[in-house]
Amino acid sequence: MIKCENLQKRVPMAGTELEILKGITLEIKSGESVAIIGASGSGKSTLLGLLAGLDEATAGSVAINGTDIGALDEDDRARFRGQHIGFVFQSFQLLPALTALENVMLPLELQGQNSVEEQARHYLQRVGLAARTGHYPLQLSGGEQQRVALARAFASKPAILFADEPTGNLDTTTGEHIIDLLFELNREEGTTLVLVTHDQALAERCQRRLRLDGGALVGE
Amino acid sequence: MTATKMLARDWRGGELGVLVMALVLAVGVVSGISAFTTRLQNALEQESHRFLAxxxxxxxxxxxxxxxxxxxxxxxxxxxxxxxxxxxxxxxxxxxxxxxxxxxxxxxxxxxxxxxxxxxxxxxxxxxxxxxxxxxxxxxxxxxxxxxxxxxxxxxxxxxxxxxxxxxxxxxxxxxxxxxxxxxxxxxxxxxxxxxxxxxxxxxxxxxxxxxxxxxxxxxxxxxxxxxxxxxxxxxxxxQPGIGSALDRAESFLLLAGSLAVVLAGVAVALAARRFSERHHDYVAIIKSLGATSGAVNRLYGSSLLLLGAIATLLGCLVGWGIQALFFSLFAEQLPVQPGPSGIRPYAIGAVTSLTCLFCFAWPPLRRLGHASPLRVLRRDLPMENRRAFFDYVLGLLAVTLLMWWYSQDWKLTLAVLAGLGLTVGLGFCLALTLLRGGRLVGMSAGSIWRLALAGLQRRGNANALQVVIFAMAIMMLLVLLLVRTSLIDEWQAQLPEDAPNHFMINIGPENVQAIEQLLRVEDITSEPFYPMIRGRIMSVKGEELPSTDDVQEGRRQREINFTWSDTLPNENRLLAGEWWAPGSDEPLVSLEEEFAERMGLEVGDEVGFLVGSQPLEARVASIRQLQWQSMRPNFFLVFPPRLLADFPATFMTSFHLDEADKGFLNRFIRSFPTVTVIEMDVVVEQIRTIIYQVSAAINLVLVVILAAGGLVLVAGVQASVDARVHESAILRALGAQRRLILGGLLIEFATLGLFAGLLATMAAEVSVFILQTLVMEMDYSPTPWLWPVGVFSGALVIGALGVFSCLRVVSTPPVRVLREL
Structure with a gap:
């Protein structure tokens, strides 16, 4: 499903180069759930960005379902993301000018699908927000916003879902509800799940855990 | 997602307000001023045609x-x-x-x-x-x-x-x-x-x-x-060269005002689009992470912009129509003639301005959105896409130049404004960076408000330099307009003061001069000096006989002409070349009026031959003078030293001011001095004054509109940096900073920017005005010392106040809400 080899990321900083990822090689199978854990600054988010095709690696390769996404240009990567990848972010990343329903419809519209509203409503109902479709993000609580984000992520039926600290901005109880919902949906949809987290409890629920330290993979 | 949908959503989100307003104002001001000037020119031209009947x-x-x-x-x-x-x-x-x-x-x-x-x-x-x-x-x-x-x-x-x-x-x-x-x-x-x-x-x-x-x-x-x-x-x-040149200058001024409106509008649109683009960076990052390609993003924003442009152009034309209608309703009663229709051109100019603003100012920052990195969804600290910014500035400059030229059809005027703008931008960046750095050094030892403010200035060095330049551009243009307006109106008023002579007396016999002088004194009527008038004929130039035909109206021919003599340079005359003779001189000299000398091909030192009565007279050109033909004072093409003409028979002339109520004096005067000719010019003087009054009123109104446009640029410029400042202030507020510290810091920060901008603007305005007055308006340039304190301190005051006002919500809203909104 996801295969990355000798993945490196270096960025220029104050005259020298900062090495963020020092050659990561890993493989994630279809339907698997994997947690990437590590201390702040260990390179977790950078790795996630590269695996999801949001960023370009300095060296090495990432292949998803056999497609080398490093070889694609940004537009092709965007199309690829639209077709195969879903996201859940720590800061929700809902568009403030759109209602909950419109936010969920957005990726479907971008895929050029028809009758997207029905589908979007279905997923909002699935996360328990059927009554709040017309609300704007600012009118929703953090937990509700993350549920909209979940609905948005699953509505486009992605093969892989990337989640970046999905509970990082939520209190424990709300966080647990979100995690339950995330794994439930994941099971129903048969999605491959890759998440980055500090949250040990969350990491424990994944089938596999990858630990990063100083930009290198130090164990499973 | 369609563009209409996005626009509707953005409108609800309040993101589009400033951009739409800038565009509407751009179109409105440009088409409004253009329609107004077109109609006013028609009216003034009609008015001036009365002088020809x-x-x-x-x-x-x-x-x-x-x-x-x-x-x-x-x-x-x-x-x-x-x-x-x-x-x-x-x-x-x-x-x-x-x-x-x-x-x-x-x-x-x-x-x-x-x-x-x-x-x-x-x-x-x-x-x-x-x-x-x-x-x-x-x-x-x-x-x-x-x-x-x-x-x-x-x-x-x-x-x-x-x-x-x-x-x-x-x-x-x-x-x-x-x-x-x-x-x-x-x-x-x-x-x-x-x-x-x-x-x-x-x-x-x-x-x-x-x-x-x-x-x-x-x-x-x-x-x-x-x-x-x-x-x-x-x-x-x-x-009527006098009226003609007054109209030409008024037209130049109005075109200048319109051109400045074009530039100001362009800058306001660019600023608003930039802010819109910055606020949409995250938005684009999200939809790109969800699969939107840069082509799709460009199409989305491109079509949104076109749609927005169409709506704003229509609204702008309406506003423009409203502006000119308001102007005419304000002083329609003072207009002696009905202003004609403006035609479609002003609105076409507005529409082209709108298109140009959209393409050259609004599109470049929006186009960059297409290149925004989707990685921003993970890392908001990523720098915004800024490639080709230099190219965008060049494009903007080119667009402004072409628009101004097209609008004014006057490359000298365009050049004058561009020179000022160029100076502002060039010097601006150097000066702003240097001064802002200097500010840091001074500020480090100052109290905490100062440290806060100056550290803020320093941290955003580049952004602040840009902001200083934009403020300076707006202030410069307003100063230029203010200066040109003031010097125009001053000059006009100086030409025809309230008590300008409005009656002439000619054919005064030498024996009557004393008696008339005394009569005028008794009646308390102030007059110009009495000038002798001798009629003669110009016969030869530089030893060459002139043709005697009467058919040639212009140019070199023998002609009857009135001379005078004087020991001193007459009032309101200015020496352009040569020297005035010593009092009591009996040398064969003559002083010529500038245009007369040009027409006859004469320069200082040339010989001219005259026939006075039946006596020939040779004289050398001693000097060349410039006259104020509109001054309503006795003016002469030729002036000789008194002793040279002493033996020739002369009559005298003078001019004086008489109020309407005192006209009865003329009846008494004619009975006492029946041979003297009195010429009443009071109606003509009043006509000229009316025209000048109307043009001045129009110019003041236009100045007010441009001030509003300049104000919008300043607001847009302040707005551009408000997000970051409000964010920081909210954090400070959360940390317990008092209202006084935050507002004081912001005031110092913005006032410092305004101070630098004012300084730059004043320098650039002087250069611009110099070029405008000497090249375009053909007026005399004189430096304006009062401009410096006014420019510098009003810059600091206005921008300081605007900045604090824009950020006021940070002290009136709980910090959590501020932070959440951003």
């Missing part, structure tokens, strides 16, 4: 071809005829006087009106036509000279007429009064009966035409090749 006048010493009148009739032009000639007028048994007779047809005047009074020097009344057949109007003083009253009979040549009224003014009487006597107005068809106009008589025939501007212009084109020697076609610009 027509739109086009053809003059000639012999009867002009009648088929011209037919051709004009076919072009749909109105026509009138006049004929002027000197003639003796007789009354009773032995009374007679030399008069300047003007015969006018029924249609005269085509523009403006004649005035008369029922009694000599009586209440002035307006008339659409001159006297009827068999009737004449006599100059007020002719009643005294001929000892007749209204209703009495006078004789001109072989015909008798009834004097039915006193002639007061004609719109085209101008100032060509030398050598003519008092006015008699009669009907054109009575000329043959008098028998005084014979071939070879000294007469001036005139054909007057008026009609639609285009029809007049095409008739003029048809006419020009048909004009023969001694025939001349004149329009208002050629006929």
């Amino acid at each position: 027509a739109d086009l006048v053809v003059t000639g010493g012999r009867e002009l071809p009648a088929d011209w009148l037919l051709a004009a009739e076919r072009s749909g032009l109105q026509q009138a005829l006049t004929l002027q000639f000197p003639s003796m007028v007789y009354a009773g048994d032995d009374a007679m006087a030399l008069a300047s007779v003007k015969a006018v047809s029924d249609a005269y005047p085509l523009r403006g009106e004649m005035t008369y009074s029922q009694a000599p020097f009586g209440t002035v009344l307006a008339a659409d036509t001159g006297p009827g057949r068999g009737e004449v109007w006599l100059d007020s003083r002719l009643f005294a000279l001929l000892d007749v009253a209204v209703g009495d009979e006078v004789t001109i040549g072989e015909a008798s007429f009834i004097a039915v009224a006193a002639a007061r003014t004609e719109p085209d009487q101008g100032s060509s009064f030398y050598g003519y006597g008092p006015r008699v107005v009669m009907h054109y068809s009575d000329i043959p009966a008098t028998g005084v106009v014979q071939p070879g008589s000294r007469v001036e025939y005139r054909q007057l035409y008026a009609g639609e501007t285009a029809a007049v212009a095409s008739f003029r084109e048809w006419l020009d090749p048909r004009l023969q020697e001694g025939q001349r076609a004149v329009t208002v610009e050629e006929g």
Whole structure:
């Protein structure tokens, strides 16, 4: 499903180069759930960005379902993301000018699908927000916003879902509800799940855990 | 997702407000000013045509071809005829006087009106036509000279007429009064009966035409090749250089104002688009992470922009229409003529401005959105996409230049503004970066408000430099406009102060000079000095005899001319070349008026030959002078040292100011000094003053509109940096900072930016104004020391206040809400 080899990321900083990822090689199978854990600054988010095709690696390769996404240009990567990848972010990343329903419809519209509203409503109902479709993000609580984000992520039926600290901005109880919902949906949809987290409890629920330290993979 | 949907959503989100407002204002101001100036120019032109009594006048010493009148009739032009000639007028048994007779047809005047009074020097009344057949109007003083009253009979040549009224003014009487006597107005068809106009008589025939501007212009084109020697076609610009140049300058000013509006609008749009783009960076990152390609993003924003542009253009044209309608409603009553329609051009200019603003100012920052990195969804600290920013600035500059040139059709004006802008931008970045760095060093040891403010300035060094430049550009343009306006209006008012002379006295015998001086003193009337007037003929230039033909109106020929003498340089005269002679000099010298010298091809040191009476006189050009022809003071082409002309017979002239209420003085004066000719110019002076007043009012109104546009740029400029500042302030607030510390810090920060911007703007404004006044308006440049404190401190004050005001919500809203909204 996801295969990355000798993945490196270096960025220029104050005259020298900062090495963020020092050659990561890993493989994630279809339907698997994997947690990437590590201390702040260990390179977790950078790795996630590269695996999801949001960023370009300095060296090495990432292949998803056999497609080398490093070889694609940004537009092709965007199309690829639209077709195969879903996201859940720590800061929700809902568009403030759109209602909950419109936010969920957005990726479907971008895929050029028809009758997207029905589908979007279905997923909002699935996360328990059927009554709040017309609300704007600012009118929703953090937990509700993350549920909209979940609905948005699953509505486009992605093969892989990337989640970046999905509970990082939520209190424990709300966080647990979100995690339950995330794994439930994941099971129903048969999605491959890759998440980055500090949250040990969350990491424990994944089938596999990858630990990063100083930009290198130090164990499973 | 369609563009309409996105626009609707963004509108709900309040993101589009500033951009739409900037665009609407750009189109509104540009089309409004353009429509206003077009209509005002029409009105003023019509007004100034009153000075010609027509739109086009053809003059000639012999009867002009009648088929011209037919051709004009076919072009749909109105026509009138006049004929002027000197003639003796007789009354009773032995009374007679030399008069300047003007015969006018029924249609005269085509523009403006004649005035008369029922009694000599009586209440002035307006008339659409001159006297009827068999009737004449006599100059007020002719009643005294001929000892007749209204209703009495006078004789001109072989015909008798009834004097039915006193002639007061004609719109085209101008100032060509030398050598003519008092006015008699009669009907054109009575000329043959008098028998005084014979071939070879000294007469001036005139054909007057008026009609639609285009029809007049095409008739003029048809006419020009048909004009023969001694025939001349004149329009208002050629006929009244004084009014013409006032109008030209007013037009330059209004075009300058419009051009500045274009630039200001462009800057406001660019700023608003930039902010819009910055606020949409995250938005684009999200939809790109969800699969949108950069092409899709570009299409989305491109079509949104077009849609937005269309709506804003329509709204802007409405606003523009409103602006000009408001202007005219404000001072329609003062306008002597109905302003004509503006046509479609102003709105087309508005639409093109809008398109250009969209493409060159709004699109570049939005286009960059397409390249925004989707990684921002994970890392908001990623720098925003900023490639090709330099190219965008060049594009913007090019667009501004072309727009200004297209709008003003005047490359000198465009150059003057660009020079100022260039100086602002170039110096701005260097100065701003250096000064802001210097500010940090000073600030480090200051109290905590200062440290906070100056650290903020330093941290955003580049952004602040850009902001200083933008503020400076806006302030510079406002200062330029203010300066040019002030110097224009000052100059006009200085030319014609309230107590400007409005009456002339000529033909004063030397024996009467003292008595008249005394009479004026007793009556408490201030007059100009008495200038001697000697009539002579210019015969040769640089030893070369001039042709004597009378048919050549312009250029080098022998001509009758009035001289004067003076030991000192006359009032309001300015030496351009050479030196004024020492008092008491008897050297054969002469001082020439600038244009006269140019026409005759004379320079300082050249020899000129004259014939005065029957005596030849050789003189060397000692100096060349510039005159104020509009000053209504005695002005002379040639001035000699007194002792050189002492032996020649002379009469004297002067000019003085008389209020309407004191006109009765003239009746008493004429009885005491019947040989002196008094010329009333008060109506003409009043006409000129009215025009100048109207133009000044228009200019002030335009200044107000541009001030508003400049204000919008300043607001947009402040807005551009408010997000970051509000964010920081909210954090400080959360940490417990007092209202005073935050607002004080912001005030210092913005005021410092304003101070630098004001300094830059003042420097650039001086350069711009120098180029404008010397190259475009042909005025004298003088430095304006008051500009420096005004520019610098008003910059600090206005921007400081705007900045604090824009950030006010940070101290009135709980910090959590502020942080969440951002």
